[in-house]
Amino acid sequence: xxxxxxxxxxxxxxxxxxTTLASTASATTVGRDQDxxxxxxxxxxxxxxxxxxxxxxxEVRGSKMTDKGVVRTSxxxxxxxxxxx
Numbered sequence: 001x002x003x004x005x006x007x008x009x010x011x012x013x014x015x016x017x018x019t020t021l022a023s024t025a026s027a028t029t030v031g032r033d034q035d036x037x038x039x040x041x042x043x044x045x046x047x048x049x050x051x052x053x054x055x056x057x058x059e060v061r062g063s064k065m066t067d068k069g070v071v072r073t074s075x076x077x078x079x080x081x082x083x084x085x
Contacts, residue, residue, distance in 0.1 A: 027059070036060060039070050052076035 027044040030036060036045050039062045047058040059077045062070040 029057075033060065033074075036072075039072060041065055041070050046077075047074070055079055 027046050029046040029048055031047070032049055033047055036047070039045065039060070041062045041064070043062045045060045047060055049058060052058050053076065055078065056076040057079045058074050060072055060074045063073040064071050
């Protein structure tokens, strides 16, 4: 294999990995905890249910894997951008 072919494959693999990570890193916003279905390990979902102080929103994360599925943890984080309905 030539060096150019190896570098081309490495560049394509790097692009694929960065695209995948960027798409999984974004958080979606829902109105209630019950609206979250099929939470994946490492996924973050913003829940705008009014339980956090002004200027913050609840973030629910898939924190670890157990025999029964993904364990959810939540905390209040700063709200960025306008409030969505």
